[in-house]
Each structure stands twice: as C-alpha cells, then as structure tokens.
Amino acid sequence: MGGPLIAPLPGTLVSILALFALAALAVPLARTPLGRPLVYGASALISATAFVFGVQGMLGTPATLVLPLGVPWMGAHFSLDPLAGFFLCVINLGGAAASLYGIGYGRHEHAPQRVLPFFPAFLGAMSLVLVAADAYSFLFGWELMSLASWALVVAHDKSADNLKAGFVYIAMASFGTLALMLAFALLAGGGDLTFATLAHAPHGPLVGALVLALALLGAGSKAGLVPLHVWLPLAHPAAPSHVSALMSGVMTKVAVYGFIRIVFDLAGPPAWWWGIPVLAIGGISAVAGVLQALLQSDMKRVLAFSTIENIGIIFIGLGLALAFRGNGLMAAGALALTAGLFHVLNHALFKNLLFFGAGAVLNATGARDLEKLGGLIHRMPTTAVVMLVGAAAISALPPLNGFVSEWLTFQAILLSPALSPWGLKLLVPLVGALLALAAALAAACFVRLYGIAFLGRPRSEEAAQAVEVDRWSRGAMVGLATLCVLAGILPGPVLDALQNAVGPLMGARLPVQTDVAWLSIIPVGESRSSYNGLLVFVFMVLSAGLMALVIHRFASRALRRAPAWDCGFPNADPITQYSASSFGQPLRRVFARTLFSAREEVTMPPPGDSAPARIRLTERDPAWALLFTPLARAVEALAERSNILPYLTIRQYLGIVFATLVALLLVLAIWR
Amino acid sequence: MSPHLVFDIAHLLAGAMVLISLMMLYQDRLTALIKVFALQAVALAASVAWQAYAHDAPHLYVTAAIALIFKAIALPLALQRMVTRLGLHRQVETAVATGPTMLAGLGLVGLSLVIMLPVTATSDPLAREDLAFALSVVLLGLLMMVTRRNAVSQIIGFMSMENGLILAATGARGMPLVVEISVAFSVLIAFIVIGVVLFHIRERFDTVDVDALDRFRGGRS
Structure with a gap:
C-alpha cells in the first residue's frame, strides 16, 4: 500500500472549494423542496471528507502549497501541520454533525434561502482560516x-x-x-x-x-x-x-x-x-x-x-x-x-x-x-x-x-x-x-x-x-x-x-x-x-446495576398509588414547581448581586386585591456599563460632529465637486 | 489649403463652442436653452468634421455624424418634448444671478487657458487650442450644473460637459471609434434614465426643482 490516495492539503483545499461551490449552488436550490436535504447532505459529506483529511494532517508531516491566487506578487500560501489538522478535525466534525442535524432541523426554517447559501460558505471559510499560511x-x-x-x-x-x-x-x-x-x-x-x-x-x-x-x-x-x-x-x-x-x-x-x-x-x-x-x-x-x-x-x-x-x-x-x-x-x-x-x-x-x-x-x-x-x-x-x-x-x-x-x-x-x-x-x-x-x-x-x-x-x-x-x-x-x-x-x-x-x-x-x-x-x-x-465507567455501571437489582429484588413489591404530599396546598399547579429563576436565586444572591448588579423587585398587591404578586429580576453586565456604552457614546458623538457630508443638498454636492476641481486647477496654474 | 487657414477654422469652431457655452449660462428659459444646446452640438459636429478633414481621419466623420444626429437633432427634440410635457416651457428659472455667473464663466475660460497652454507647449498648436477650449467647455458645463436649480437644465449642463470631452478627444488626434460610440451611447442611456427619473420625481413631488427634493429629504440647506 502506498500513501493516501489524495494528499491531505490539496484534498482539504478541494473540500473548501466544494463548500463554496455548494454555497453558490444553494442560491437556486434553496427555492426547491429538495434543496435543503441536498445542500445539508452534501455539506455533511464534504465535512466528513475534510475531517478525514484533518486526521491525516494531524498524524502526518506538515505540507505546504502555494497557489497563484490572491495578492499578485506573492500568491496564496497554504499549509497543513498537525495543529491545523487537529482544528480541521474539530471544525469538520462539528460541521458534519450540524449538517446532519440541519437535514431534519432545516425543515422548520421558513426562509431557507436566507440560511442555505451561507451555511456551507461559513463552513468553508472556517476551514480556510485553518489551512491559510x-x-x-x-x-x-x-x-x-x-x-x-x-x-x-x-x-x-x-x-x-x-x-x-x-x-x-x-x-x-x-x-x-x-x-x-x-x-x-x-x-x-x-x-x-x-x-x-x-x-x-x-x-x-x-x-x-x-x-x-x-x-x-x-x-x-x-x-x-x-x-x-x-x-x-x-x-x-x-x-x-x-x-x-x-x-x-x-x-x-x-x-x-x-x-x-x-x-x-x-x-x-x-x-x-x-x-x-x-x-x-x-x-x-x-x-x-x-x-x-x-x-x-x-x-x-x-x-x-x-x-x-x-x-x-x-x-x-x-x-x-x-x-x-x-x-x-x-x-x-x-x-x-x-x-x-x-x-x-x-x-x-x-x-x-x-x-x-x-x-x-x-x-x-x-x-x-x-x-x-x-x-x-x-x-x-x-x-x-x-x-x-x-x-x-x-x-x-x-x-x-x-x-x-x-x-x-x-x-x-x-x-x-x-x-x-x-x-x-x-x-x-x-x-x-x-x-x-x-x-x-x-x-x-x-x-x-x-x-x-x-x-x-x-x-x-x-x-x-x-x-x-x-x-x-x-x-x-x-x-x-x-x-x-x-x-x-x-x-x-x-x-x-x-x-x-x-x-x-x-x-x-x-x-x-x-x-x-x-x-x-x-x-x-x-x-x-x-x-x-x-x-x-465500569464501576458506575456495575454499582448502579447492582443497586437497581437489589432494589428490585429485595424491595417490597407491593405497589400503592397515593396522592403526593401537597404541603397543605391542594390542587398544586405546575406553576408552583421550582422555576428556573427560583433555582438560581441563592447563587444569584450570593454572587451576582455586586458583580452583575442583579436586583429583585417584588410587587405585592394591596390586601384584598386578588392580583398576583410579581417579581422582576434585573441584571446588568458590567462590560456594557463600564466599557461599551461609554465607548459607543464617544464614537457616536465624534461621528456626529465630524460627519456633515450626508446632509448636504444635491447642488452642494455638485458644488463641492466643482470647487475641488477648480481649486486643483488653480493649484496647477499657480504651481507652474 | 494653407495650414494657417486650417488652424484658423479649427480655432473658430472650437471658440464658437466656448462662446455657445457662455451663451447657455444666461438662458433663463428652458426652450431657449435647449436651442442653444442644439447649436453647440452643431458647432461640435462641424468642429469634429473639420478635424477629420484636417487630419485626414475618416472615422472622425462618423463621430461628427453621431454628434449631429444625436446631439443636435434627437436629444434636443426629446428634451423639448419632455419640457412641454412637464409644462416647463414658460417657466423662468434663476438660481444665481446672470452677472456673477457670466463673470465666473469668463474666469473659468481664463483659468483653462492659463493651465492648458503651458502644459501642452510641446504638442502641435491645433491640439493645444482645442484642449484649452475643451476644458473651458467642460468647466462651463459643470458651472451650469451647479448654478441651475431645474433638473432639466442640469441635464443640459451635463451633456454640454460631454461635448467638451468629445472636443478634447478629437483634438488629440481622435479616439478609437468603439470608445466614441460607447460614449455616445452611454450619454444617451444616461439621458433616458434621467428622463425617466425626472418624470417620477415630477409625479411624486409635483416639481423638478431639485431644491424641493432636498427639502423633502430634510436636508440642512
């Protein structure tokens, strides 16, 4: 047996190209009923292939390739070393699984033409980052x-x-x-x-x-x-x-x-x-x-x-x-x-x-x-x-x-x-x-x-x-x-x-x-x-199995169905269960109060009113408050002040062109 | 024919175009403006034809014919129809007063002569004069687009600019016929597109005064 049929690096590049081609094909395909399974199926196959190339790249020796693409005087350099190979595996494994999942999940998509073309392009672009050199x-x-x-x-x-x-x-x-x-x-x-x-x-x-x-x-x-x-x-x-x-x-x-x-x-x-x-x-x-x-x-x-x-x-x-x-x-x-x-x-x-x-x-x-x-x-x-x-x-x-x-x-x-x-x-x-x-x-x-x-x-x-x-x-x-x-x-x-x-x-x-x-x-x-x-794993399986066996073998076989203890509240609604926010409350109170300014506001109805009590939870990410909001404000203020161009009239635009031209000509005339 | 006569006639025709451009600046009725524009196109055709004869470049005759047919006959007729349909033929438009505009125009002509004559000192005198005049025509067309408020006169300014470009191109020993034809066509297309847009503007805003568009857009004029 010789080496692999296709060297992993060219193979990966071909896979990436195939994903981009699939993205282009998906534009017309998205409107047909067969488009979804075809596109996701094809991207699952291509990702699986690229995964194999990734495994080869991870286990093999580094390879490099220069293609006459991109910037004219240097071309596009690609290489596949074990590090890139490992990430190629991870990405294409995820990509293949997501494509497989998409075959079924995409059925519920109401605007497939807005998802299908970009999905393979996204996968291809990620692999492209990995092999870029x-x-x-x-x-x-x-x-x-x-x-x-x-x-x-x-x-x-x-x-x-x-x-x-x-x-x-x-x-x-x-x-x-x-x-x-x-x-x-x-x-x-x-x-x-x-x-x-x-x-x-x-x-x-x-x-x-x-x-x-x-x-x-x-x-x-x-x-x-x-x-x-x-x-x-x-x-x-x-x-x-x-x-x-x-x-x-x-x-x-x-x-x-x-x-x-x-x-x-x-x-x-x-x-x-x-x-x-x-x-x-x-x-x-x-x-x-x-x-x-x-x-x-x-x-x-x-x-x-x-x-x-x-x-x-x-x-x-x-x-x-x-x-x-x-x-x-x-x-x-x-x-x-x-x-x-x-x-x-x-x-x-x-x-x-x-x-x-x-x-x-x-x-x-x-x-x-x-x-x-x-x-x-x-x-x-x-x-x-x-x-x-x-x-x-x-x-x-x-x-x-x-x-x-x-x-x-x-x-x-x-x-x-x-x-x-x-x-x-x-x-x-x-x-x-x-x-x-x-x-x-x-x-x-x-x-x-x-x-x-x-x-x-x-x-x-x-x-x-x-x-x-x-x-x-x-x-x-x-x-x-x-x-x-x-x-x-x-x-x-x-x-x-x-x-x-x-x-x-x-x-x-x-x-x-x-x-x-x-x-x-x-x-x-x-x-x-x-x-x-x-x-x-074996210990857990054995002990759990043993425990189940013991319980089923030795516990009483008498089965009695009885109402659950309702803590004195008859007709408990599902809504009285622990909710997600009540589960999180202790941790929220301990950790998030100062860090994320988490607050709870309880509004109780006045006595005699049958309206429900309400609890409102708020929290704030300090990154927004301390970093991004001031930053966005500063950028906006700067842009507001420096940018007057979008608000001129048509004649003013023409006038600017004209004035620039005349000014340049004048410079030329004086310069000589 | 003596070379002096050749030069003088070329000079005369190109100078006529500049003169007509200046004439356009003070036309405050659209009908008159269109007629002056047609006159400029005739001058352009004559000038190009004279270049064809002087340089013995037969393909320039085609350029001249295109200028004559499209610019001197077809476009003015179409513009005239457009103006009539838009009901603008009685309108008087003034944006900037005639006097300052004329002064600015004269200044531009002077500027282009000052620039062009030294720059082209080495080329033959015919091309030199032609280029200087052509630049004047371009600048005057641009000036017209800036000073007018009516969209139709802005189109005319634009096409007069293009006349200047053709004059420059033929003066410099002509340009390839393909380029020539494609430029002519692009101007024609631009004309059609602008015409269509104009009618739409008119429908929507009940005027073709571009300031109305700015007001509608909420511009801070």
Whole structure:
C-alpha cells in the first residue's frame, strides 16, 4: 500500500472549494423542496471528507502549497501541520454533525434561502482560516467567516433583537480583524507576510508584548473572552439552532486556533510574564460566563454564556502553557497545552450536542424560555437522554470527556509550584480556585437547565404536547453523545494524537498514553496521578446495576398509588414547581448581586386585591456599563460632529465637486 | 489649403463652442436653452468634421455624424418634448444671478487657458487650442450644473460637459471609434434614465426643482 490516495492539503483545499461551490449552488436550490436535504447532505459529506483529511494532517508531516491566487506578487500560501489538522478535525466534525442535524432541523426554517447559501460558505471559510499560511489568506478566511456567520445571525431579521445582535456582532468582528491585522503587521515589520517568514522575523520584547495584546483582543473578541464577550450571548442564540451550535461550538475554536497560531507559533519564544494576562482573563471569563449563564432563563442564552466559561477554561490551559514555556518547563507546558486542546475538542462535542438539544426543544415546543418547559423527558426520551449526557459532560462529571480535560488542566495547575516567578506562583493557584468555582457553578447551571426543562411537570400547554424530533436530528445528537462518552472513557488515543500538534509548539511531549496498562492515562508520573475513565465507567455501571437489582429484588413489591404530599396546598399547579429563576436565586444572591448588579423587585398587591404578586429580576453586565456604552457614546458623538457630508443638498454636492476641481486647477496654474 | 487657414477654422469652431457655452449660462428659459444646446452640438459636429478633414481621419466623420444626429437633432427634440410635457416651457428659472455667473464663466475660460497652454507647449498648436477650449467647455458645463436649480437644465449642463470631452478627444488626434460610440451611447442611456427619473420625481413631488427634493429629504440647506 502506498500513501493516501489524495494528499491531505490539496484534498482539504478541494473540500473548501466544494463548500463554496455548494454555497453558490444553494442560491437556486434553496427555492426547491429538495434543496435543503441536498445542500445539508452534501455539506455533511464534504465535512466528513475534510475531517478525514484533518486526521491525516494531524498524524502526518506538515505540507505546504502555494497557489497563484490572491495578492499578485506573492500568491496564496497554504499549509497543513498537525495543529491545523487537529482544528480541521474539530471544525469538520462539528460541521458534519450540524449538517446532519440541519437535514431534519432545516425543515422548520421558513426562509431557507436566507440560511442555505451561507451555511456551507461559513463552513468553508472556517476551514480556510485553518489551512491559510500567510496573513492575507488568513484574514480573508477570517473575515469571510465573520460575514457568513453575520448573515446567518440576521437570517431572521424580523425581530429587532436579532438585528441588534447582528450589529453588535459585526462591529466586534471588524474590531477583532483590525486587531489581528495590526498584529500581523507588527510581526512582519516590513517583510513579507507568509507565516514561514513571520515565525522567524526578529522582533524586540515590546513588539512581542504588543502582538500578545493584539492577539488577545482580536482572537479573544471572536472567542468571547471577558470583557469582549458582549456580542456572543446576543448573536449565538439569534441564529438558527444548528448555526448557533456551529458558532458556539466551532467558530470560537477557530479563534482559539488563531490565538495559538499567532502567540505560540509566530510570536516566537514567550517572555516569562506572557501567561499572566492570559491566565487572568481566562479565569475571569470562566467564572463570569458561568455566573451569567445561571441568571438566564433563555435556554440558548444559557448555552451561549456557558461557551464563555469554556473558552475561559481553554484559555486557562493556554495561559498555563505560556507560563510554563516562558519559564523553561517544557514538559509541564506540553501538559497544559494538551489539556487546552483536549478541551477544545470536548467543548466542540458537547456544546454542539447541547445546542442541537435546545433546537430540538425549540422545535418541539416553540419555546426557548425555561419557564415554559418541563417534563420533556416523557415526551422526548431520546433528546432527554442525549441532553443528559451533554449536561453531565459539560459539568465535568466522570466518566465523560469534560472531566478528562478539566482534570488535565488541574494537573497542570498542580505543577505550578515549579514556576520560579512569584507573580505566577501566586496567580496560578488563584486561577485554579476560579476554575474549581467555575466547574462547580457549571454543574449547578446544567442541573438547573436539565432539571427545569426535562424533569418535573410541563409548565405550558406546548411543553405538554411536545413530540420527539425527526430521525436526522436525533442521529446527529446520538452520534455526538457517543463521541462524548468515547472520548471520556478512552482519552489515551486522543492525547497521543494531540502530541503531534503539541510537540513542535512546546518542544516537549507527554509520555505515550496508549502504552499504559488498562487504558489509564498518566500525564505526569505514576506517583502523582492517573485516571482511568473505563474503570470509572465500569464501576458506575456495575454499582448502579447492582443497586437497581437489589432494589428490585429485595424491595417490597407491593405497589400503592397515593396522592403526593401537597404541603397543605391542594390542587398544586405546575406553576408552583421550582422555576428556573427560583433555582438560581441563592447563587444569584450570593454572587451576582455586586458583580452583575442583579436586583429583585417584588410587587405585592394591596390586601384584598386578588392580583398576583410579581417579581422582576434585573441584571446588568458590567462590560456594557463600564466599557461599551461609554465607548459607543464617544464614537457616536465624534461621528456626529465630524460627519456633515450626508446632509448636504444635491447642488452642494455638485458644488463641492466643482470647487475641488477648480481649486486643483488653480493649484496647477499657480504651481507652474 | 494653407495650414494657417486650417488652424484658423479649427480655432473658430472650437471658440464658437466656448462662446455657445457662455451663451447657455444666461438662458433663463428652458426652450431657449435647449436651442442653444442644439447649436453647440452643431458647432461640435462641424468642429469634429473639420478635424477629420484636417487630419485626414475618416472615422472622425462618423463621430461628427453621431454628434449631429444625436446631439443636435434627437436629444434636443426629446428634451423639448419632455419640457412641454412637464409644462416647463414658460417657466423662468434663476438660481444665481446672470452677472456673477457670466463673470465666473469668463474666469473659468481664463483659468483653462492659463493651465492648458503651458502644459501642452510641446504638442502641435491645433491640439493645444482645442484642449484649452475643451476644458473651458467642460468647466462651463459643470458651472451650469451647479448654478441651475431645474433638473432639466442640469441635464443640459451635463451633456454640454460631454461635448467638451468629445472636443478634447478629437483634438488629440481622435479616439478609437468603439470608445466614441460607447460614449455616445452611454450619454444617451444616461439621458433616458434621467428622463425617466425626472418624470417620477415630477409625479411624486409635483416639481423638478431639485431644491424641493432636498427639502423633502430634510436636508440642512
């Protein structure tokens, strides 16, 4: 047998081209009834193919290619190294799942011509960013990705909220691209802009620091790091659910890739303090994201805020890797980077899954508001089971995949005493505490989400009448749930594959995990820690099975149906159940009162009045109040003052043209 | 024929165009303005034809014919019909007083001569004079567009500008016929489009005074 039939890099480029062609084809196809299955089916196939190329790229040697496209004198450079290959896998896995889900979910789309053409273009643009090997192609793909996703966010432009979300999103996206552009320009310092040259271009410590700051601004605004996250909870829920899944689960990963590419690869060896800002921002994002998720009652907004938390966790891993590498601890850095990359994969898996589930619930009940759901476990059994898997995974419960990556991050944090600078010595344990807090709050958040939506009794007529979603959607969700379980109980092969990407960046690798007996993973050393997902899984299955057996065998068989104890309130309505906001109340009072100015106002009717008492909850994101509102006001005032041109009359415009012409001619006449 | 005579006749015709442009500036009735515009087109056709003869460039005769047929006959007739249908033929329009406009126009002619003559010092005298006159015609057309309030006179200003461009192009040893024809067509299309728009404006606002559009738009004039 020779090598693979098609080399992975040209194959990926062809896939990207095919996705763009599909996007063009989707314009006429969208109006036909067969268009939806055709477009989504084709994009699922292409994404699956690109996934295979990604696996090959991750395991193989780096390849490069120059095509005579783009900027005339330099062409377009592409390359596929293991890092890009890994992200290509993640993105196309998510893309394939979302396409599969879209086959069924898209049936409920009332304006398919506004979604279908942009969906494959969005997928293609994301892959294009990953294989780009010069700044022009990178930024082109980046901007294309922003624009395509913007079009998807405003696909349902009837609602003013969506339009506002689109506006905030496009403003932030442009800002992010500007920051990245400046970062590349600083790195190049006048030389050419291919990544191969950028990586070896010499630059001083000041330029390095600026590049780090710009990468944090540019990639961080796309990924949703606090305080640049404000667009994310607006834009992600506004898109159709499978697109929300892509934006939250996959597009944020492209941003993580951009950050890794610029800071780890192109910016050269890090200074000792580079990890500090990344760690601090990551820790704050993790806690702030999950706290705000706890305050929301809109299901998709909960998920969007939880994305901010997970991006925070990923950046904690990246920050640790920078800190370790900056201080010469390559092996520890490799562990931290592996943890971050593994969490990239995991978050893509379970966030896609959860968004698909939210979409399924939205389709079945027409509601995203948790206060209108309940009892769905009886009406939508498959969705309920996969959502449970997703919720457990994102809450980092063993034996699922979320646990493995967060455990690895903690292992890296536990290595921090080896760091010599005192700033880091003190900061890293603090970040560890933040991470622990975030993990615990995430568990609370998803207990709340799952419990309110799927357990209890239905809180609305629609929830009581919900029906299970179609086969395609269920297939996509079950597939992702299976992958969550698999990555959780067999993390060894994934970790080994990741080492190809980690090795060149950190100059060190983790020990090979697949050699360890009994499928355990031992990231640092046997004496320190090891984890065996399979063992935990088997133990849980056995103990739970045993318990069930014992109960059924030995418990009384006498069955008696009796009314539930009603606490003295006869005829309890479903509305008397715990609601989403009541579940969140303790945490809201403890944490969110000062941080997010969360307030509760209770209006009681006067005695004798039979009107219901009302409670109104308000909260405010400090990022808006402290940063964006003043900024927007300043920009507006400046624009108002400086821009008089749009308000002239037609003759004044002509007059300006005329006067300019005459003035120029006069200059010419006098000059000679 | 002596070269002096060739030069003098070319000079005469191009100078006539500038003169007619200046004449257009003080026409305050649309009917008269259209007639003056037709006269300018005739002068343009004559000038181009003379260039064709002088330079022995037969394709310029086509240009001359296009100018004569389209600009001197077809467009003025169409404009005249338009004005009649819009009921503007009795209207007197004044935006900027005639005196200052004429002074500005004279200044522009002077400016273009001052600029063009030194710039083109090396080329042959025929082209030099032609270019200077052409620039004057362009500037005068633009001046007319700026000073008039009525949309029809703005169109005429625009087309008179285009006359100046053609004069410049033929003076510089002619331009390719394809370019020539496409320019003629684009002007024609522009005319049609503007005509249609005019009728729509008229329907909506009951006037073709562009200031009314600005008022409607809420401009801060």
